[in-house]
Each structure stands twice: as structure tokens, then as C-alpha cells.
Amino acid sequence: MPLRADDWVLHLDEETQMDAYSLRACIDFIERQADADLGQGIIHYNAHDFWHAVLPTVGDISRVQDDYGRVAWQTNWARRASLGVHGSFLLLSGRVENAVGWETDVLTEDYWFCWSAMRRGFRIGLVPAIAREVSPRNLKDYSRQRRRWFTGIRAMGRPVGKLTLVLWCWRLLKPMYWAMSWHTTNQDARMPRWFFVSQLLCPVIERVFCAFGILVQDYDAGLTWSSMLMSQLLSLPMNMLLQFVDSYGIVAALLFPEKGFYIIAKS
Known part of the structure; x- marks a missing residue:
């Protein structure tokens, strides 16, 4: 134009x-x-x-x-x-x-x-x-959406984009890291306790910001206080699962890059 x-x-x-x-x-x-x-x-x-x-x-x-x-x-x-x-x-x-x-x-x-x-x-x-806006209607579309994003970011070849993908992959390994850290700290004592405790701040801060993101959307949508509380409770077990889904999108983008746009359903 x-x-x-x-x-x-x-x-x-x-x-x-x-x-x-x-x-x-x-x-x-x-x-x-x-x-x-x-x-x-x-x-x-x-x-x-x-x-x-x-x-x-x-x-x-x-x-x-x-x-x-x-x-x-x-x-x-x-x-x-x-x-x-x-x-x-x-x-x-x-x-x-x-x-x-x-x-x-x-x-x-x-x-x-x-x-x-x-x-x-x-x-x-x-x-x-x-x-x-509206979120994808199912987990398949959600995963394909992320896979396309990561494929595009990787294709650009920018260092900051590659770093972003590495940090996202860390979300897949983080639960395993916490499990090993807890075992190491309590059994073999190879990791200083102060370091392990300081690392606990990361999931605490992440949880606080997650709660904030839920709160502002729920309040903006006019949900009742009881529904807003239910939203917070629902997000607790599901947030961990979504970390694996997001990380899967990155791994899939690395191994099987998207070839074109995949139209997802939002209604």
C-alpha cells in the first residue's frame, strides 16, 4: 500500500x-x-x-x-x-x-x-x-502453534533467539534437576544447602507471577471470586504439564521443523 x-x-x-x-x-x-x-x-x-x-x-x-x-x-x-x-x-x-x-x-x-x-x-x-483474544481450543493446536513459533525463531539464526530456545528447553529438564538436587543435598551432601535453598526462590517467583497472570485475566473477564479461586487451584497441577508441552514444541521444532502455517481452531 x-x-x-x-x-x-x-x-x-x-x-x-x-x-x-x-x-x-x-x-x-x-x-x-x-x-x-x-x-x-x-x-x-x-x-x-x-x-x-x-x-x-x-x-x-x-x-x-x-x-x-x-x-x-x-x-x-x-x-x-x-x-x-x-x-x-x-x-x-x-x-x-x-x-x-x-x-x-x-x-x-x-x-x-x-x-x-x-x-x-x-x-x-x-x-x-x-x-x-482466544486461546487454542485443544492441546494439539496449542502444541502446533508453539512448534511453528520455535521453528521460525530457529530459522532466523539470531543468537538471542537460539538462547531463548535453550532456556525454554530448560523447562523440560528442570523437574528432573530439582529431584536430583534434593537427593544430592540430603544424601550425598555434594550441593551446599544455601545454594539449594536459594534455587527454591525461582519456582516461588514463577508461581507468584503465574498467579498474577491468572488474576488479571479473571478479573478482567468479570469472574466471581469463587471462580477466580478455582482458577488458581486448577493452574497448580497443570502448569507443570504445560512446561513439558512447551518444551516438546521446541524439541519437535529442532527435529521436525514446521514446513508452513498450520491453521489452529479458536472457536
């Missing part, structure tokens, strides 16, 4: 739901910001049939955590996005659209677009509002 430098395009997925507040936030971002060519908003996965597919819903909690953590920090303070952006609720100026374009064979085209824009010196800002 023949976009002008002062044109703006709001990218949305097919099921993304906006409201009056999020639209006003986009307009305000366009009118008031002075040093950003990209704007990224927060996404919740509670548009409709929330908690209908329990496992994918729990799995997408990590994406909400990421939005309130890494995404908010890099858009508010760093003004750089090292690990990509969402392809949805993404506000782009005509200047960056024209300079980068969307012609790519990479399966994670939003990750590729962000990386290309950052290389050209464009800066990103936060659109302080929420859009709402």
Missing part, C-alpha cells in the same frame, strides 16, 4: 476484540508520542469461552506475564524489542511499514518484522490498553 510516513496501521488477529478504551489509547499514542514508530499493547486471552479449554488457557498465562513484564519494560524504558512483538494489537507507522515490509519466508513473521525494524533503528513504545 502507498502509505505515507504519518499514516498508522493497527494490526489485529482475526479474533482480536478491541473496545472504545483501547481504540482511544491507540489514537492518543499516535497524537502524543514523539519518538516511537511502533506501538505494542497488552493482550489477554479471555475474549469468549474463557477457561473452556483449560490446558491451553493455563499455557497462555505465560504470555500475559510476558506482556506485563518484558514487553512493558522494553516498550516503556528500553524502547527496543529484542525478543519480538505480538503480531496483534501492533500499531505501526507508515514509515516503518514501508521500510521493512512483510515479505518473508520466516514462519514467525511478527518476530522477523520486529527484528528487522530494530536493525533499522526504529523505536517502540507501549500502548497502555488491553485487547482480548
Whole structure:
């Protein structure tokens, strides 16, 4: 499209739901910001049939955590996005659209677009509002979605992307690590107890942020307090399972990369 430098395009997925507040936030971002060519908003996965597919819903909690953590920090303070952006609720100026374009064979085209824009010196800002989407409807689609992401990130060959995949694989080995650490500490005494105790902080912090991700989505969806408590209890046993599913997606992407887009069901 023949976009002008002062044109703006709001990218949305097919099921993304906006409201009056999020639209006003986009307009305000366009009118008031002075040093950003990209704007990224927060996404919740509670548009409709929330908690209908329990496992994918729990799995997408990590994406909400990421939005309130890494995404908010890099858009508010760093003004750089090292690990990509969402392809949805993404506000782009005509200047960056024209300079980068969307012609790519990479399966994670939003990750590729962000990386290309950052290389050209464009800066990103936060659109302080929420859009709402839907999680995949079953575990198969959830796993294939992740497998495509990881295939695309790996295909780009960036060191930070490869590091991300390694850290995600660690989620698969972490439960085994804790089991061995506990045995080593109590039986062979090869690991200092202070080190083992300090490592316990990691799952505690992870659990706190997981609880936060559940709370903000449940509250935003208007759930009752009893339902919100049930959500927290459901996530406890299922979060560990989803770590294995995510790690399986990485291993599958390494051994059997996706060849193209796989259309997943969200309704």
C-alpha cells in the first residue's frame, strides 16, 4: 500500500476484540508520542469461552506475564524489542511499514518484522490498553502453534533467539534437576544447602507471577471470586504439564521443523 510516513496501521488477529478504551489509547499514542514508530499493547486471552479449554488457557498465562513484564519494560524504558512483538494489537507507522515490509519466508513473521525494524533503528513504545483474544481450543493446536513459533525463531539464526530456545528447553529438564538436587543435598551432601535453598526462590517467583497472570485475566473477564479461586487451584497441577508441552514444541521444532502455517481452531 502507498502509505505515507504519518499514516498508522493497527494490526489485529482475526479474533482480536478491541473496545472504545483501547481504540482511544491507540489514537492518543499516535497524537502524543514523539519518538516511537511502533506501538505494542497488552493482550489477554479471555475474549469468549474463557477457561473452556483449560490446558491451553493455563499455557497462555505465560504470555500475559510476558506482556506485563518484558514487553512493558522494553516498550516503556528500553524502547527496543529484542525478543519480538505480538503480531496483534501492533500499531505501526507508515514509515516503518514501508521500510521493512512483510515479505518473508520466516514462519514467525511478527518476530522477523520486529527484528528487522530494530536493525533499522526504529523505536517502540507501549500502548497502555488491553485487547482480548482466544486461546487454542485443544492441546494439539496449542502444541502446533508453539512448534511453528520455535521453528521460525530457529530459522532466523539470531543468537538471542537460539538462547531463548535453550532456556525454554530448560523447562523440560528442570523437574528432573530439582529431584536430583534434593537427593544430592540430603544424601550425598555434594550441593551446599544455601545454594539449594536459594534455587527454591525461582519456582516461588514463577508461581507468584503465574498467579498474577491468572488474576488479571479473571478479573478482567468479570469472574466471581469463587471462580477466580478455582482458577488458581486448577493452574497448580497443570502448569507443570504445560512446561513439558512447551518444551516438546521446541524439541519437535529442532527435529521436525514446521514446513508452513498450520491453521489452529479458536472457536
